[in-house]
Structures are given as structure tokens and as C-alpha cells.
Amino acid sequence: MKRAVELRHLTKYYGRARGIENLSLTVEEGEIFGFIGPNGAGKSTTIRALTGFIRPTAGSARVLGMDTASQMPQILAQVGYLPAESAFYPGMRVREILQLSAALRKKDCRAQARQLCERLELDPARRAEELSFGNRKKVSIICALQHQPRLLILDEPTSGLDPLMQREFFAILRERNAQGTTVFLSSHILSEVQRNCGRAAIIREGRLIACDSVQNLARTAGARRVAFHGRADLSDLDGVRDLQSDAAGCSFLFAGSINALMRRLSGGELEDLTVTEPDLEEIFLHYYKKEGEDR
Amino acid sequence: MILIRHELRQSARPLVIWTLSISLFVAVCVFIFPTIEGEMDVVGEMFSAMGAFSSAFGMDRISIGSFMGFYAVECGTILGLGGALFAALTGAAALSKEEQGHTAEFLLSHPIRRSRILSEKLTAVALLVLVLNLAVFGVSAVCILAAEKFVPWKELLLLHLANLLLHLELAALCFGLSAFLRRGSVGAGLGIAVILYFLNLLSNITEKADFLSWMTPFAFTDGADLLIEGRIDPARLLVGLGFAAAAVAAAYQKYGKKDIQ
Incomplete structure (x- = not known):
């Protein structure tokens, strides 16, 4: 070509x-x-x-x-x-x-x-x-x-x-x-x-x-958008960015160990869970994030 | 040819305004002369004895009591300076207006070499200057025929030819400058025209400043010299053409490699 x-x-x-x-x-x-x-x-x-x-x-x-x-x-x-x-x-x-x-x-x-x-x-x-x-x-x-x-x-x-x-x-x-x-x-x-x-x-x-x-x-960025309703302790979990939480649940970009994430989620009380490809805006933010801006 | 046509269309309005303004002033001067002719001998003597002022305008060498003396001093100044301002403004804006008006992106995104853009714009500037000078010459000849019943063709042609060459040189100088400018072309054009005009006045006042006459194209349009010598000073004309050629060459050199913003 x-x-x-x-x-x-x-x-x-x-x-x-x-x-x-x-x-x-x-x-x-x-x-x-x-x-x-x-x-x-x-x-x-x-x-x-x-x-x-x-x-x-x-x-x-x-x-x-x-x-x-x-x-x-x-x-x-x-x-x-x-x-x-x-x-x-x-x-x-x-x-x-x-x-x-x-x-x-x-x-x-x-x-x-x-x-x-x-x-x-x-x-x-x-x-x-x-x-x-x-x-x-x-x-x-x-x-x-x-x-x-x-x-x-x-x-x-x-x-x-x-x-x-x-x-x-x-x-x-x-x-x-x-x-x-x-x-x-x-x-x-x-x-x-x-x-x-x-x-x-x-x-x-x-x-x-x-x-x-x-x-x-999206794959290179290595991140997924994770969202759930319910409660789970994500404190100090590596790879979490753009964390948005409220009383109903939370949503975040995750680029860390999937096993570590699953252990944290299984220790909580979840009503539902979705894991999706991030959109381009999230990828863009991934590439533009500076050190210290992970959370 | 497309750009020449485009440039002529874009400049049509200023061309008409400047041509009408200069023609009007020239016509008024021509028609005024018969009504003040009787007093002009006295006035002429008075003006010729005003020292530096008389020298600056060449009135110590020609009498404004004669029609051509009056025409060379009064109409020569109007045409010389008015046409120079038009030529300087047109030349200085030729290239810089594209960046100033943000139309450079439109123009330069078309398959046209920068050297061709320069050639067509330079041709358009020269045509505009030529049209203004021809129109003023035509109006002037008609007015003189109507007012004086006789046209001194040789002197008139010489005066207008010298002014045409002055305007072309000035346009070329400002065109060269235009390649280096991104904005402020009006100020630059006006400044150059006025400075060169005053350099000529200074060079006329004292022989010590005669060297300045080699730097300004107004020197070879001096009405007194033209009427007395009956020709344009070839040495000063050649120097002027050299300056013009150098300015145009600098424009090609600069604009060919210029980063357009």
C-alpha cells in the first residue's frame, strides 16, 4: 500500500x-x-x-x-x-x-x-x-x-x-x-x-x-473502565485512576493486576459489575497523565 | 494571470480613490493658474527669494510665474508625493497583507509556486502604479488643453515619466520590504515614502547634503532639474533602478523560504 x-x-x-x-x-x-x-x-x-x-x-x-x-x-x-x-x-x-x-x-x-x-x-x-x-x-x-x-x-x-x-x-x-x-x-x-x-x-x-x-x-493503554454498584475497599490498590465514587458505587480506570482487583472486589458487597474498554478520551488522559495524578 | 486579476480587483477601490484625489488636485491647480497668472510674476519673485525654502522646492531655479514652472512645482509635488504614497502603500501591502489578513493559508494551500505568487503580485503592483499615472496624465493633459489651449507635450511627458519611474521604484522598494513584514505595512509604506521625500528636500537645501539625493528617487523627479536639463538624470535613475532591483531580488530570496504564519 x-x-x-x-x-x-x-x-x-x-x-x-x-x-x-x-x-x-x-x-x-x-x-x-x-x-x-x-x-x-x-x-x-x-x-x-x-x-x-x-x-x-x-x-x-x-x-x-x-x-x-x-x-x-x-x-x-x-x-x-x-x-x-x-x-x-x-x-x-x-x-x-x-x-x-x-x-x-x-x-x-x-x-x-x-x-x-x-x-x-x-x-x-x-x-x-x-x-x-x-x-x-x-x-x-x-x-x-x-x-x-x-x-x-x-x-x-x-x-x-x-x-x-x-x-x-x-x-x-x-x-x-x-x-x-x-x-x-x-x-x-x-x-x-x-x-x-x-x-x-x-x-x-x-x-x-x-x-x-x-x-x-485502548489496549496499549492497558486500562479498563470498571464500574460497580455496592461497596469494596480500593484503598492503596495499584493501577486505579480517575476514581469517581458515591453512595451507590464507584467507577474507575484500572491498569493494575486483575487478580489483585478481583480479591478486593470479592471482599466487598457488590450488586453488579461492568468492565468495558475505555473510550478515546480516557486513553488520551492516560497518555497525558502526569506523575502524581493517578488518583 | 489569475492572481494579477485578483490583485487588481482587490485594489480597484483604493486605485480609484487615489487617482480621483490626485487628478482633482492637479485639475484645480491647472484651472487656478490662469486666474492668478497676472500676480504670479510677483509671487514667483517672492518665492524664489526665500532661501532654503525656495531651494527645497526648486523655485530658486525656475519661475512659478510660467505655466510649466508652476505646474512642475505645484502639480509635480501633488503627483509625486500622492502617487508615491499610493505606490508605497500598495507595494508594502502586497505580500504582508496575506499574513496580516490570515489569507496566506488560503493562497498558499493552492498548487502555485511562491515565486509565481511574487511575480504576479509584483506585476499587479506595477500595473496599478501605471494605471494611476496614465489616468492622472490623461486628466492633466485634458485640463491643460482646456485651460491653456496649448499642451507643452515634451515637458509634460518628461515630468509624468519621471514621476512614473519614481512611483515604480518606490513600489519595488516597498514590495521588497513587504516580504519581510507580517503586519504594519501601512506605517512602513507611509514612512518610507515620507522619509525619501524629505531626504530630497534636504538635499536641495544645501550642497553638503547632496549625497542624500543619491538615496532618494524623488531626486530625479525634481521639476526644476527636469525643465532646465530637459531629461531625467541618467545616473540617479540607474542608481534608483539598482535599489529597486535589489529590493525585488531580496523579496524573492526571503519569501521563497519564509515561514508563513
Whole structure:
């Protein structure tokens, strides 16, 4: 399988300030890949290196088999990019922005643009400065999609979109993905990555700390969400995190010895017990937890 | 061509405003002259004897009692300084406005080389400066014909050509600066235009400051020199073209490798 994105030891410093450090990851063609991290972790820096806005301090990035250092126009011809914040030239109508974007790509995208405007309920006759944040986002989405790119690079794509529009947007993404488009989705909304991505990478303070399928990430985290009604003594039990208890029972993430847990539970009075896979948010917290924050 | 068209559309309104403003002032000056012509000999003598002030504006060398003397001093200053401000603002904003307005992400996410972006933006800036100068020249010629019944084509063309070259050089200097800026292009453009204008005034006042005339393109648009010599000083023009070429080269060098924010 061809690689849509290949980062090798990618490093970017802004003067002395850290952007990303020694970042290596690959995204195969046809994937919907999640890129997770809080604000300031280095997600946007990574994306800006992929799109050629910034030059890496060290390392390399290849997109669709081409080197970002020397083949940016060829890469961008096959990439659709959705920025986190959408800004357009003053005085232009939506239709003119879409036409300008298509003209810069030397493509006739009118049919696609019309179809996408209808699906995203965007009026192409409106002026850009009159649009709400969400509607400006829709213009950017259409600019990214209308030329039917091989790779979509999306930076916080759903910010500003209402839940119905988010659903429609992901429906479009899944359709495009079914047609072979690779999606690189950067987000701090873990649930949308969990619902839509097959694999994901987690970035922390500019460094990659995990990269695997969403299911494997859960296993790698080695934790389970345990919840029970009743009473049991969990004091000093290793591997308990995020403990939430009330009079009825308690819930916690457990990454310790299952035998030790069973001994504690069997010594208590339980009405029921559930053990489930943690969701991505819990995995994320696992990777982001600092020492001393276990409980 | 797409970016050139886009830039021209984006700058159409300021172009119209600046062109109309400069044309209006030039037209007023041209139509005023016949009504004050009778008094201009006395006024001209007075202005030519005001020491440093007269030298600064070249009035110690030409008489503003003649129409072309009056035109070179009054309209030359309006066109020179007004056009310079427009050229400086347009040049300085050409690249920096993309980062300042956060449209750089839109533009640079398209398959277009940065060198082509620079070439098309530079062409657009030059076209805007050319259109302003041609329009003001046209208005001026029509007004002179209406007011004076005779157009001194040679002197008029020379004055306007010199101003066009001044504006192109200034636009190129500010375009070069624009590649290094992320914001504050208005202040930078205005500052450069005004500083270079005053450098020329200073160089006219005393011979000790003559070296400053090599640093400012306003020197080769000096109305008195143009009317007396009947040509643009080729040495100063060449130096100016050298500065312009260096600024544009610096823009290509910088913008090709610049981290876009």
C-alpha cells in the first residue's frame, strides 16, 4: 500500500521555542487517520510542515510519495487543506472565493461546488464578511473538497459547525474515503476521532507518544473502565485512576493486576459489575497523565 | 494571470480613490493658474527669494510665474508625493497583507509556486502604479488643453515619466520590504515614502547634503532639474533602478523560504 504521509524525524523550532521534535509517522493511502493533542502540542505545526507553509528545522516530510521540500506545487495539486480558522479576501462572495480557488488549481469545479453548497446548506451568493464562523468554515470545506483531492488535511474541521452539519460533513468524508481519498484529521475532539478514524496518533509537547489503531491504543493503554454498584475497599490498590465514587458505587480506570482487583472486589458487597474498554478520551488522559495524578 | 486579476480587483477601490484625489488636485491647480497668472510674476519673485525654502522646492531655479514652472512645482509635488504614497502603500501591502489578513493559508494551500505568487503580485503592483499615472496624465493633459489651449507635450511627458519611474521604484522598494513584514505595512509604506521625500528636500537645501539625493528617487523627479536639463538624470535613475532591483531580488530570496504564519 502506498503511503499518503510519511514523516521522518520531523523537527521544527521557532527560534528557541519548540514546535515539534523528532516526529515520525506514516499514514497509508485510503486511511482516515486521527491526529490528537491539546492546544500547543504541535498539531498545527505538523500540518503546516505538510502543506509547505513552514520549513522543518530537521527531518523530512513526504506527501503522496513526494518531498515537501522540493515538490510542493505537485503535492498541493492533489491535496485539499482545511485550516482551523477560515479567512477570505474582503468584498468577495462565496461563489467568487470558490471560483478563485478552482482557478488557482486550473480546474472547473462548478458541479462539485454546487453539490457541496447544497449539502452543506451554504448560499454561494453571500458575501464572505457576512458569514458566521460556521458558514466560513463551510466555504473552506468546499474549497478543500471541490477539486476531489487524493489527500485531505483537516485541521479542527468541525469547530463552528452545528451537530447536524457535523454529521453531514463526516458523511461526505466517509463517501470520499470510500472512493479512495485519504483523510488526515487533526482534532482535540476525541469522540469524532474515535467515531471516524481507523488509526490515530497522539502528540504531546511536540513529540509523538502513541500511534496505532484506535482499538490498539485502548489496549496499549492497558486500562479498563470498571464500574460497580455496592461497596469494596480500593484503598492503596495499584493501577486505579480517575476514581469517581458515591453512595451507590464507584467507577474507575484500572491498569493494575486483575487478580489483585478481583480479591478486593470479592471482599466487598457488590450488586453488579461492568468492565468495558475505555473510550478515546480516557486513553488520551492516560497518555497525558502526569506523575502524581493517578488518583 | 489569475492572481494579477485578483490583485487588481482587490485594489480597484483604493486605485480609484487615489487617482480621483490626485487628478482633482492637479485639475484645480491647472484651472487656478490662469486666474492668478497676472500676480504670479510677483509671487514667483517672492518665492524664489526665500532661501532654503525656495531651494527645497526648486523655485530658486525656475519661475512659478510660467505655466510649466508652476505646474512642475505645484502639480509635480501633488503627483509625486500622492502617487508615491499610493505606490508605497500598495507595494508594502502586497505580500504582508496575506499574513496580516490570515489569507496566506488560503493562497498558499493552492498548487502555485511562491515565486509565481511574487511575480504576479509584483506585476499587479506595477500595473496599478501605471494605471494611476496614465489616468492622472490623461486628466492633466485634458485640463491643460482646456485651460491653456496649448499642451507643452515634451515637458509634460518628461515630468509624468519621471514621476512614473519614481512611483515604480518606490513600489519595488516597498514590495521588497513587504516580504519581510507580517503586519504594519501601512506605517512602513507611509514612512518610507515620507522619509525619501524629505531626504530630497534636504538635499536641495544645501550642497553638503547632496549625497542624500543619491538615496532618494524623488531626486530625479525634481521639476526644476527636469525643465532646465530637459531629461531625467541618467545616473540617479540607474542608481534608483539598482535599489529597486535589489529590493525585488531580496523579496524573492526571503519569501521563497519564509515561514508563513
